[in-house]
Amino acid sequence: MKLPGRAARVALPGLLVGALLAGCGILSGGGATENMNMQDAADRADAMLDATIGAVVPEIQWTHHTWTSGSCTVTRRRKVMTIISEQRRGSFLGVIERFWQKSGYEITGVNKSKAMPAIFAKTSDGFQLTLSVGYKGQVVFKADTPCVEESEVAEPTTPPNGPAYPLGKIPTPNVRSDFWSAAAPLP
Template sequence: MRRQIRILMVLLLLASLSACAKGAIYSNERRSDMDMQEAAEHADGILDALLQEIHPQVQWTHGPTTTGSCDVTRRRTVMTIVSAERRGSFLGVVDRFWRKSGYRIKAINNDPDVPAIFAQTQDGFGVSLIIGGEGQAFFEVDSPCVQESEVADPIAKPNGPSYADVEIIPRPNVRSDFWSAGAP
């Protein structure tokens, strides 16, 4: 029960930060310099750059793309098991890369069961990393309010199996000598 409450709190924080990122910077006014497809492609670039910085490499797959009235969200789910002993290192790699990239860290959740980092790019995209059950990492990029348009599927191919046709992405199932190790 306690763990479910923690997870719910993290999800509420994520929703709150996402709404803040979109509303506070742009006051819900549409950016005329970008449409939803361009925002989705920019979000993909943010995710590609991040995943290239993680060494040793982790296996990932696309999560669902969602759109709102003027925003788009891209997701990537890590299929490599990140052990409890290595989660701090994983979060540290992401935190350092985001800071080096000029992102503003908005919140850090140090909960041992569901650690997370929430940040914002200089151009108003919200980025987050949440470590969920069984050490599965979830990356999400939310666009600010942009011009409405159709949004195509991501072009990048996952570096492992694609779960595009399944309703629920399975728990992490790839072991890494480094990220899945039981020693810090």
């Protein structure tokens, strides 16, 4: 009778280690991120953010926001400096959601809050994207990488299409757009 309990106690640590390694992609076997290091993942996250922001017409102004790296992941962020009016916010979120779906990303959640809506998406290889609207309507894009091989990570190389603010000094949206800042909803 004691053998099954003892076997479970002996096997459990191995199962937990296996689950943790699989969660970091180490045992996933053949995934797109298998041979990727943190810099590669950061570059891919930047490219996804570039493409997402590039899909917005008319163009919006943005700047780099804080980025972080952990033991095996990287998070890149960009703040939108263009004022997206409350009346145009739904259209803006719709542009992003349709672009992400067209890009093959799975929409994993939508926060339909009128004041602070958000959209969450995931790629087939574990990158996660977020668009969130925060204080004074500031739109923030975020890309989180899956766990990949540890490496050094450099600053993003894509130049913002407006001022490059020092970290901690990014103002609330202050760039007017005839289209995105308009007080009238789209017909």
